[in-house]
Amino acid sequence: MAGKKKSKKTRESHPTRPTKPISRLLRLPKGPVNLAKLDTAATPGYPGVGKADAPALTQALAPELSDLQERLYANGRSEPERAPRLLVVLQGMDTSGKGGVIRHAMGLVDPQGIQLTSFKVPTEEERKHHYLWRIRKALPNPGMIGIFDRSQYEDVLVVRVEQLVPVSEWNRRYDEINAFEREVADSGTTIIKCFLHVSFAEQKQRLADRLASPAKYWKYNPKDVDARAKWPAYQEAYTDALERCNTDHAPWFVIPADRKWYRNWAVAQLVREHLIGLNLSWPDATFDVAAEKTRVAKS
Amino acid sequence: MAGKKKSKKTRESHPTRPTKPISRLLRLPKGPVNLAKLDTAATPGYPGVGKADAPALTQALAPELSDLQERLYANGRSEPERAPRLLVVLQGMDTSGKGGVIRHAMGLVDPQGIQLTSFKVPTEEERKHHYLWRIRKALPNPGMIGIFDRSQYEDVLVVRVEQLVPVSEWNRRYDEINAFEREVADSGTTIIKCFLHVSFAEQKQRLADRLASPAKYWKYNPKDVDARAKWPAYQEAYTDALERCNTDHAPWFVIPADRKWYRNWAVAQLVREHLIGLNLSWPDATFDVAAEKTRVAKS
Numbered sequence: 116m117a118g119k120k121k122s123k124k125t126r127e128s129h130p131t132r133p134t135k136p137i138s139r140l141l142r143l144p145k146g147p148v149n150l151a152k153l154d155t156a157a158t159p160g161y162p163g164v165g166k167a168d169a170p171a172l173t174q175a176l177a178p179e180l181s182d183l184q185e186r187l188y189a190n191g192r193s194e195p196e197r198a199p200r201l202l203v204v205l206q207g208m209d210t211s212g213k214g215g216v217i218r219h220a221m222g223l224v225d226p227q228g229i230q231l232t233s234f235k236v237p238t239e240e241e242r243k244h245h246y247l248w249r250i251r252k253a254l255p256n257p258g259m260i261g262i263f264d265r266s267q268y269e270d271v272l273v274v275r276v277e278q279l280v281p282v283s284e285w286n287r288r289y290d291e292i293n294a295f296e297r298e299v300a301d302s303g304t305t306i307i308k309c310f311l312h313v314s315f316a317e318q319k320q321r322l323a324d325r326l327a328s329p330a331k332y333w334k335y336n337p338k339d340v341d342a343r344a345k346w347p348a349y350q351e352a353y354t355d356a357l358e359r360c361n362t363d364h365a366p367w368f369v370i371p372a373d374r375k376w377y378r379n380w381a382v383a384q385l386v387r388e389h390l391i392g393l394n395l396s397w398p399d400a401t402f403d404v405a406a407e408k409t410r411v412a413k414s
Numbered sequence: 415m416a417g418k419k420k421s422k423k424t425r426e427s428h429p430t431r432p433t434k435p436i437s438r439l440l441r442l443p444k445g446p447v448n449l450a451k452l453d454t455a456a457t458p459g460y461p462g463v464g465k466a467d468a469p470a471l472t473q474a475l476a477p478e479l480s481d482l483q484e485r486l487y488a489n490g491r492s493e494p495e496r497a498p499r500l501l502v503v504l505q506g507m508d509t510s511g512k513g514g515v516i517r518h519a520m521g522l523v524d525p526q527g528i529q530l531t532s533f534k535v536p537t538e539e540e541r542k543h544h545y546l547w548r549i550r551k552a553l554p555n556p557g558m559i560g561i562f563d564r565s566q567y568e569d570v571l572v573v574r575v576e577q578l579v580p581v582s583e584w585n586r587r588y589d590e591i592n593a594f595e596r597e598v599a600d601s602g603t604t605i606i607k608c609f610l611h612v613s614f615a616e617q618k619q620r621l622a623d624r625l626a627s628p629a630k631y632w633k634y635n636p637k638d639v640d641a642r643a644k645w646p647a648y649q650e651a652y653t654d655a656l657e658r659c660n661t662d663h664a665p666w667f668v669i670p671a672d673r674k675w676y677r678n679w680a681v682a683q684l685v686r687e688h689l690i691g692l693n694l695s696w697p698d699a700t701f702d703v704a705a706e707k708t709r710v711a712k713s
Contacts, residue, residue, distance in 0.1 A: 181517075189629075189632035190632075193631075193632045214526060217524070217525060218480075218524040218526060221525055222524055222525055224521075224525075225517040225521055226517075226520055226521055226523075226525050226528050226530055227513060227517060227530065227563075229525050231525055231526065233526075262525075264526075319710060319713060323710050323711070326703055326706055326707050326710060329696050329699070330696045332492075332696065332699040332700075332703070333488035333489075333491050333492045333696065333697050334488075335699070335701070335706065337706055337709070340709050340710060340713055344713065397629045397632065398631065399631070400628070400631040401631075402634070404625055404631070407625055407634065407636060407639070408622070408625050410639050411622050411625060412622070414618060414621075414639050414642050414643065
């Protein structure tokens, strides 16, 4: 036993692991938020040298993430009424890398265990319903990892900045979202909300990059420049969303996102740490193992 | 230019590439099918030594698959009315590895580009409709890779063996499926149908393996042994499905599946070759590039 414990300790301090838990380092503290003071180029907890070793460090997480996700999935299959779920909410300004995180971090996980939903401009049908209607429909099933590419927060971000509803309406949504997330958490879903925090200068560079290569034209949308012109208003709206919806049951994590390699690694780590926190064991057999062994042997 | 061509040739003959195109080697020839004569443990086209180098050979496909899939996706975003789609249909006896292929081969691709559907026992609502109703709903959107874990073929397999509908009914479905697949292909979807061909002995071993480890109990279903007892009837039903639905617009590929490592590598190769065959270029800009460069520079 002593030997076992020692080997575990050695693994914990392995250089592919964060220097401290990412879920502690990136957790947004409660209270007033000042986005300008949160460094978008920082790399807290990163155990490597820099960009060069990031792909290997991120890929090194794959086997453990894969094992953890399989346990989650197995529980969902065997005991759906009790199995936990995970929900990763991705928010951030244009070019902050929501797609990159899905490709490089969430792509480490078996696609069978993922329920990905991209929330676009609401369709005509969606607009007929409460703004949380389409969100509820996309919540992950037991044993699944849900990913929201944008989310309910668009309804206090773009809706607020573009003045799509009266102030009184978006203003009451923060409490509504908190109550909604409480309900989701109480039903067994661990919520990880990630704000991909990118700087004004970095966004400009990324938009320019998209125009510099025909392989990236498809990622460019002229409307992104219109939104960029409203940067201060968006930062203000994000500040409120982060400040007013930063609860224990659905905390915000601020991911410095100017360095793509750090951003991807950090989100993969966050997911890993939360899956470990679920303390998942393999589900019990729902059949008589000995009897089935005999049946198979005779078959 | 000569130099460029040469370097391409070098890459083509690289040892990570199949010795011959997998899509030719594994293509089921038209005409009568004799499943017993198709070797379930073969490894046609495999460029490595064996199991030991398979994970590396499969992983080596990731960058190119990722690039090809991104081109497909980009076309879907920029020109949805013209963009192609890919549909990978996975069929095979229990334990043949449909889940393993999705995890290890399709998992190499960005989850944003995948539309995965697992067809289970039809729900009450599904049973109220034509058996192709739920299949149609799951067809991939422009630029997407659809994966069917089981498919329309269950309606001439389990339905036939378990005598869920009269002979006359399932008997006319082969032509119906051919016509349906013709329609799907004509609307711009490349269809790859994979039969994961596993032996009776290997299935027994895999069922026993699932009972030997608590980490695999969740994969075990006592009903699989019942189906195993009807092995000959299932092989006969598969034979007919393969023989009667083996068309130019939706061909069958028989994947020897006794060796998991070969199976996963082979399906990844098949997908790679079909994506290359789509000859995808990056979509044109849908905006004035020079004008947008100025806008970004001023922003």
